[in-house]
Amino acid sequence: MQSEKNKATEIEITFTLASxxxxxxxxxxxxxxxxxxxxxxxxxxxxxxxxxxxxxxxCIAKLAARFPGMNFYEYSRxxxxxxxxxxxxxxxTLFMMLFAAYEARAIAVISRQYLFDHTPVEVIALTFLMIVxxxxxxxxxxxxxxxxxxxxxxxxxxxxxxxxSSNIIEINNLKPFLVTPWQDxxxxxxxxxxxxxxxxxxxxxxxxxxRPEKAPSAAMYGLLIIVVLYVVVYIVVIGVLSNMGTEHVLxxxxxxxxxxxxxxxxxxxxxxxxxxxxxxxxxxxATMAYDTAMLSLHSxxxxxxxxxxxxxxxPIIFLTALFPQDVVELWELGELLxxxxxxxxxxxxxxxxxxxxxxGLKGDVNG
Amino acid sequence: MTTLSHSEMNTSLAENxxxxxxxxxxxxxxxxxxxxxxxxxxxxxxxxxxxxxxDLLHRDVLQRVMAFDFSESEPQADRGxxxxxxxxxxxxxxxxxxxxxxxxxxxxVLSGKSVLLIDGSARALEFGSQGGPSRGIxxxxxESTVRGxxxxxxxxxxxxxxxxxxxxxxxxxxxxSFDIGERSKRQMCxxxxxxxxxPDLVVEAKRxxxxxxxxxxxxxxxxxxxxxxxxxxxxxxxxxxxRPDKITRALMQGQAALLVDGTPFGIxxxxxxxxxxxxxxxFYQNWMVATLLRILRVVAIFATMFLPALYIALVxxxxxxxxxxxxxxxxxxxxxxxxxxxxxxxxMEGTLELLREAGIRLPKPIGQTIGIVGGxxxxxxxxxxxxxxxxxxxxxxxxxxxxxxxxxYTFSISIRIIRFFVMLAAGIFGLYGIIxxxxxxxxxxxxLQSFGVPYASPWVPLILEDWKDLILRAPVTFLRKxxxxxHAGDQVRMRKK
Numbered sequence: 001m002q003s004e005k006n007k008a009t010e011i012e013i014t015f016t017l018a019s020x021x022x023x024x025x026x027x028x029x030x031x032x033x034x035x036x037x038x039x040x041x042x043x044x045x046x047x048x049x050x051x052x053x054x055x056x057x058x059c060i061a062k063l064a065a066r067f068p069g070m071n072f073y074e075y076s077r078x079x080x081x082x083x084x085x086x087x088x089x090x091x092x093t094l095f096m097m098l099f100a101a102y103e104a105r106a107i108a109v110i111s112r113q114y115l116f117d118h119t120p121v122e123v124i125a126l127t128f129l130m131i132v133x134x135x136x137x138x139x140x141x142x143x144x145x146x147x148x149x150x151x152x153x154x155x156x157x158x159x160x161x162x163x164x165s166s167n168i169i170e171i172n173n174l175k176p177f178l179v180t181p182w183q184d185x186x187x188x189x190x191x192x193x194x195x196x197x198x199x200x201x202x203x204x205x206x207x208x209x210x211r212p213e214k215a216p217s218a219a220m221y222g223l224l225i226i227v228v229l230y231v232v233v234y235i236v237v238i239g240v241l242s243n244m245g246t247e248h249v250l251x252x253x254x255x256x257x258x259x260x261x262x263x264x265x266x267x268x269x270x271x272x273x274x275x276x277x278x279x280x281x282x283x284x285x286a287t288m289a290y291d292t293a294m295l296s297l298h299s300x301x302x303x304x305x306x307x308x309x310x311x312x313x314x315p316i317i318f319l320t321a322l323f324p325q326d327v328v329e330l331w332e333l334g335e336l337l338x339x340x341x342x343x344x345x346x347x348x349x350x351x352x353x354x355x356x357x358x359x360g361l362k363g364d365v366n367g
Numbered sequence: 368m369t370t371l372s373h374s375e376m377n378t379s380l381a382e383n384x385x386x387x388x389x390x391x392x393x394x395x396x397x398x399x400x401x402x403x404x405x406x407x408x409x410x411x412x413x414x415x416x417x418x419x420x421x422d423l424l425h426r427d428v429l430q431r432v433m434a435f436d437f438s439e440s441e442p443q444a445d446r447g448x449x450x451x452x453x454x455x456x457x458x459x460x461x462x463x464x465x466x467x468x469x470x471x472x473x474x475x476v477l478s479g480k481s482v483l484l485i486d487g488s489a490r491a492l493e494f495g496s497q498g499g500p501s502r503g504i505x506x507x508x509x510e511s512t513v514r515g516x517x518x519x520x521x522x523x524x525x526x527x528x529x530x531x532x533x534x535x536x537x538x539x540x541x542x543x544s545f546d547i548g549e550r551s552k553r554q555m556c557x558x559x560x561x562x563x564x565x566p567d568l569v570v571e572a573k574r575x576x577x578x579x580x581x582x583x584x585x586x587x588x589x590x591x592x593x594x595x596x597x598x599x600x601x602x603x604x605x606x607x608x609x610r611p612d613k614i615t616r617a618l619m620q621g622q623a624a625l626l627v628d629g630t631p632f633g634i635x636x637x638x639x640x641x642x643x644x645x646x647x648x649x650f651y652q653n654w655m656v657a658t659l660l661r662i663l664r665v666v667a668i669f670a671t672m673f674l675p676a677l678y679i680a681l682v683x684x685x686x687x688x689x690x691x692x693x694x695x696x697x698x699x700x701x702x703x704x705x706x707x708x709x710x711x712x713x714x715m716e717g718t719l720e721l722l723r724e725a726g727i728r729l730p731k732p733i734g735q736t737i738g739i740v741g742g743x744x745x746x747x748x749x750x751x752x753x754x755x756x757x758x759x760x761x762x763x764x765x766x767x768x769x770x771x772x773x774x775x776y777t778f779s780i781s782i783r784i785i786r787f788f789v790m791l792a793a794g795i796f797g798l799y800g801i802i803x804x805x806x807x808x809x810x811x812x813x814x815l816q817s818f819g820v821p822y823a824s825p826w827v828p829l830i831l832e833d834w835k836d837l838i839l840r841a842p843v844t845f846l847r848k849x850x851x852x853x854h855a856g857d858q859v860r861m862r863k864k
Contacts, residue, residue: 009828009829111799115685115797115798115799116684116797116799124799127796127799131803131806131807134807135806135810138810138814142814145821145823145827145828146810146813148827148828149809149823149826265690267688268691269685272685276798276799276802279799279802279803279806280802
């Protein structure tokens with residue numbers, strides 16, 4: 001009964017994926033998308049990117065369902081020999097650490113812009129990472145459950161902002177339709193991938209599921225929520241700020257919150273409040289990335305306590321977070337993440353599942 | 368001398384009595400009443416003065432035994448069967464038991480029972496004649512309700528058990544008693560309903576209780592800490608209560624309870640966060656009223672934890688977020704206040720805690736005065752001296768009132784402790800600090816368990832069915848099932864007829 005209680009349910013996996021994806025990407029990506037497209041054509045890019053993500057998520061879920069009770073390293077070792085599996089897992093560890101660092105740094109950058117001007121970036125990132133480390137030190141099921149706790153708050157806040165900005169949308173900003181050349185749509189698709197990186201954490205969380213065979217549908221629901229949310233957010237952002245305006249602000253989604261006026265003026269500077277609440281979901285993403293990195297590393301090394309891993313990994317992540325000198329370099333880091341993700345997140349699961357199917361490999365149910 | 372022979376009784380009455388005297392150090396409240404019944408059999412009644420019910424013992428034991436003529440009823444019988452005869456023919460006392468060993472005999476005497484020894488027999492009769500000082504049933508001091516029953520537990524475990532039995536007449540109601548404490552030997556009992564309470568829970572509770580190795584467990588509060596899942600937490604992992612109706616309800620929901628002799632507080636376990644916003648009164652009222660009151664309590668929790676911190680963050684870091692008119696009046700009232708808001712807040716909240724603590728320690732009539740005089744005078748003087756701003760006093764007052772609105776005293780203390788950390792976080796990082804504090808608290812809560820039940824359920828893990836009785840208190844006719852999170856053996860509360 002004890003073990004049964006500490007298993008993840010389908011809804012928890014749905015929330016995990018959704019919570020992982022909502023992060024820095026949704027704050028920053030509309031700017032990149034608006035650069036290459038007219039009107040709200042970039043929605044097509046978002047949906048295409050989502051489809052691509054859906055394929056990979058499905059493959060990950062299928063892989064996990066095919067090898068129940070085995071972690072990423074164990075089944076990739078079965079599928080593509082030890083050395084390649086080792087490379088994959090180490091790459092995954094580094095990728096996830098880089099991702100956590102990226103989130104921490106982005107938090108620091110945005111905090112300085114929207115919350116306080118004087119506090120040093122290092123201190124903001126450090127405190128954030130300390131809280132993340134605290135979460136990682138707890139149980140893994142708790143990390144999943146935190147998603148369930150925070151995501152509804154964040155989604156409600158986003159919906160709240162969207163609802164109150166509906167009366168300041170300029171319909172003219174949304175036009176014209178379908179005039180962007182397909183090359184730009186593809187370019188936009190690459191940029192929208194920034195909003196989807198990190199879905200690879202599914203690799204480590206599906207194995208916690210009570211019924212892994214339900215993982216594909218659970219993941220698809222999570223993705224569906226996200227795509228709808230992204231598309232609506234993008235349309236509203238463009239509708240309020242216009243295409244030109246969106247291109248010229250760093251975080252269009254936050255600027256959207258700035259435009260919102262609540263009747264009665266009970267609150268002012270809603271964007272600060274919005275961002276503060278948004279920290280919760282960024283925290284979730286960073287925590288899961290960190291946890292996945294730790295788990296991957298643990299699957300290779302095969303021993304050691306959590307506290308030891310945190311002791312070594314946290315400083316590395318912190319120093320990596322300090323590496324970008326300015327916002328431009330931070331965006332470059334984001335692009336790098338997308339690039340790695342294309343290989344590691346998108347291609348690897350598809351290839352692995354393909355090989356596994358061709359070779360007819362299946363996990364031992366009892367193992 | 369082996370331990371076995373050590374605990375065996377002697378056939379000689381004189382030797383037995385001497386041994387009792389030496390073991391107990393011959394105290395002057397040890398009563399040994401020696402008398403003879405016909406035909407010349409010497410007996411002794413042993414008990415401790417003050418711990419027994421004198422009248423009962425006199426009427427049902429002494430009188431009867433002394434008047435009994437052994438030679439008449441069965442002249443041939445030997446000494447050994449005297450006790451048996453007394454038991455079946457003479458005594459009108461209900462609670463009589465046979466003791467054969469010396470240690471239980473001493474224990475019986477010490478716990479207020481009386482013992483009848485007979486010369487020539489290595490056995491004795493034990494009477495449950497406990498009397499002694501005990502308080503009457505009064506209204507619970509710490510948890511008053513408007514419409515609830517007025518009886519509260521007392522220090523006597525027998526009375527407390529009765530109060531529960533009186534409410535649940537289920538033959539499956541179980542009181543598994545055992546003694547705890549190397550020296551104090553306090554009686555303690557685990558209460559559950561067989562077939563309803565999850566059996567794993569009862570087994571686990573008993574296992575944990577067995578691990579207690581202490582001379583005296585000092586009441587239920589200390590036992591609560593012995594059996595808690597985790598000690599690195601400010602949150603209570605079980606619920607203490609003085610109210611029998613609260614325990615009754617908990618039992619019916621699939622929880623188990625614990626009573627300890629010598630304390631009016633029972634313990635209910637396992638608990639989750641929701642139990643701290645529920646009051647027994649919720650079920651004595653209309654469901655709408657109850658639901659609104661629960662919402663009020665949730666607001667109170669958040670106000671206690673975050674209100675002073677929010678004030679600090681807004682005033683110190685994010686003045687822009689306050690609506691401009693309010694911002695001006697706050698700025699105006701803070702004119703001349705020499706400290707930053709965080710110092711101001713810590714000062715006032717600290718004073719408030721001091722007043723609260725002083726109010727508890729002082730005799731009751733003065734205790735209330737100190738609240739009013741201290742609170743009003745210090746608040747007023749601090750404002751007019753320009754040390755704190757009036758808005759701060761309002762914030763502190765709301766926080767204080769909110770913290771007292773919670774049904775559980777222990778829980779409200781934990782919330783108040785956390786409040787200080789959130790205030791510090793807000794003082795250092797403003798809103799960012801508050802949200803990090805909130806995240807940290809959430810991490811902690813999600814990792815907590817009470818007897819294996821996740822502390823934050825049924826929020827996480829999500830059990831939607833249990834939301835009927837969470838913040839919402841659905842109309843009673845809708846609450847057909849017990850909460851799922853406790854894995855009760857019998858899920859259905861109401862069966863359709």
